[in-house]
Amino acid sequence: MDLTDSIDRFRGPLVGLIASWGAPHVDALEIAQDSFADAYLNRASCRGNCEDADVFGRWLRGIARNKFRNWLRSRKRRERRVVSFDPVILEQTAGQEQAPEDHRVVNLRLAIDQLPPKQRQVILMHYLDETSVSDVAALLSVTAKTVEGRLYQARRALRRMLDERSRRALERPYCHE
Secondary structure: OOHHHHHHHHHHHHHHHHHHOOOOHHHHHHHHHHHHHHHHHOHHHOOOOOOOHHHHHHHHHHHHHHHHHHHHHHHHHHHHOOOOOOHHHHHHHHHOOOOOOOHHHHHHHHHHHHOOHHHHHHHHHHHHOOOOHHHHHHHHOOOHHHHHHHHHHHHHHHHHHHHHHHHHHHHOOOOOO
């Protein structure tokens, strides 16, 4: 499989998969890029026909999983280090206001985080970069019907959770001053 073709086909679902494992989107992009580079440089070590999308997808997922594990280990090491900041810089940074996030986006993120892992995985892979169901299926080594079923169940669960949040928000008593 040509490098450009594999990136075009698998970049979106791979980034979504890595994000579903717990990496922030920016880090997931970097891990995915590293995975493609490793896959290309070590393509001779792929067992099976690398031209077959299913074979390549499984192999790429394995490389990405190892890259993610390495990223996670190094992140934990960085978190253990003690870092000191200048109190003046901290004060200046803390005083800066950030734009408020849309409550619908926040509620959606919270709801996605509550999904079962397999549903969260396909939602992130499919919708993060508008990736096709067949490409998601190739990376996860499942059928397209399985991915479609997980997407259906995840959308139903998200709708239920978001409707429940909206209903609870409407039921809250208003505070009068």
